[in-house]
Amino acid sequence: MERQIDTMTFSVEQANKIMATQCPFCSVQCKMEVVEDLSGSRPAYQVTAIPNKASEGRLCVKGMNAYQHAVSRERLLHPMMRKDGALTRVSWEEALEAVSSRFTELQTKHGADTIGLYGGGSLTNESAYLLGKFARVALKTKYIDYNGRFCMSAAASAGVKTFGIDRGLTFAMSDIPMAECIILAGTNIAECQPTLMPYFTRAKDNGAVIIAxxxxxxxxxxxxxxHLQVKPGMDAALVNAMLKVIVDEKLTDEEFIRNRTKGFDAVKEHVSSLNLEEIADYTGVSIELIRKAAIQFGKARTGMVFTARGVEQHADGHMAVRNFLNMVLATGKIGRAGCGYGAVTGQGNGQGGREHGQKADQLPGYRLIENPDDRAYVAGVWGIDPNDLPGKGVSAYEMMELVHGGTIKGLFVMGSNPIVSNPNATLVEEALERAEFLVVADMFLSETAKLADIVLPVSAYLENEGTMTNLEGRVLLRPAGRSAPGEVRHDWQILCDLAYSLGKEQYFPFRQSEEIFNELRVASRGGIADYYGITYDRLRKEEGIYWPCPALDHPGTPRLFGERFAHQDGLAVFQQVDHQSPAEQPSEEYPLYLTNGRLLSHYLTGVQTRRSPVLAAREIENVLEIHPLTARKHRLEDGALASVRSSRGTVIVRTKFTSAIREDTLFIPMHWGDAQNVNRVTNDLLDPNCRMPDFKTSAVRIQPLAEYLLEQKGRMTN
Structure with a gap:
């Protein structure tokens, strides 16, 4: 017997109407209209931007072409199960029964924690919330985490420690043009969030100084x-130098420090003892530039600091962000117009995805799973005994290690492609091949889905109604514009169906996404990320609402910390940061730094954008950015295939000469799998504070592909 779900049906006439939706990709969440014209022999599509308060009616090339993956012929349309070594179409009834019976079998034999759940930062708030509830209520496993661990964990943990709260931006984007000085640290907004760029150009038009x-x-x-062209992994040291200049030049805001913060004396004493010449040599940035940047930021009446993965994806990413926050606090640039800190979220719902229970240590509303009061409150909302809630699990990459070692024997992956997104990807691939039972819910047969025992087809952004929270902390409602093709189901619907098969249907009675959101509102009530006052009806009328929003008549909170911070005493906390060298340093065997990042045309592991003909044609293969002088030393020609090797593995990519990169550094994008997967070589060392992998500083060697193949052939012969 199957559950009955409210479904949407559209006639041809309705399908020809405008579908109001929003981009599924980056954290801006731009609004758009997609018109599907079925009057011809083949459907035709027209996309236009919808004016809104976030993107102000802009779309980038990814948004304009997002519909292409939603209508792709490569979409998964039916459940599939591995039989005789091949994935074969099966019914939903057979697939769900196989998943529930196999999970039950494994848990009966090995305990509840033998099953792990791995989510994604592109899931709606409703699906992210339900995945966390499903793990703790339906399966009672402690092992759940998500790919957002690789996106925001360093900034999130730093924000919580410093401010008492983590929200991507502490201000509304409309504040940006009011800043007199803006620091963009480790963030390439022009390619990753291009529709935000006009905010920064407007600030420049107003006279702002921008420091990259x-x-x-x-x-x-x-x-x-x-431009401070810092060596990879040395951001914390660079900020220490800037703080020293700010202190020495008496550019600190003493009144703000005295009334709104604590712990500054230790930071002041530490940076005062530092030697600028040593730091300049260490970071690769001249004293002159360090002084110029620090004085500009210190003297500015208003200012902002933005960080992203270039700062955060290090083994000391948490502390590096803490140091940037030290600089914000030392100059009093937060809590007022034109001031604040912003962690530039990468994924579409990277903000909301980490607020409501996908993360190993969290419950909805940013509550903590190990806090007795938080456990009691959420258990009450869910109708269970708090003692039945499991404890804290481990981070995303650590889950892969547990799969590899056999502690986690069954894994459910939803909205993610861990083979490509994790560091040390070769180990991750081995882990998933070793798993006794792997279930993947996805739109396409991703690199991870190809290894699955069962693949469940999920709906695309055009088909799945739900809320997303953008980088500002603005909650937006994304309506569904068309019905899902084939036998595709929504991800939240699949979780409800599985709960039904497991005999837990009383905890998952949902028939519409709005019903899930209404329970989420209650579960988050009184928490740090309080959504209680936000409703679908309000979102339709108000174009989005900032959390915290604790009551139905509350307007939302665009700007944080105007009067107090979120710690119990209302004060922000300084933290002394002892900068350290990256754990993996260049050597004779591996003489270069490797860093990675994104390209304008692609998103995350490329599962969706590589199915868009227009986007795929813009960047048909992965590339290696290398300085021409560095290439010459290693006998490489422009446009030639090269091998890049670390102690963990090898990636094969085509060279692209550019003088825009340091001579000691290589850059490879992250959007391709298999032999082009940069994460085959990236460092799996984890930040001790937030468990962020050290993606951005790997020691590597490079050589022409022909030389590498000859070398490998010689090793095999010997």
């Missing part, structure tokens, strides 16, 4: 007045 911190002269750096 990046080993590459990226498209974003082109708008900067000052």
């Amino acid at each position: 911190i990046d080993p590459r002269a990226s498209a974003t750096v082109s708008i900067a007045d000052i």
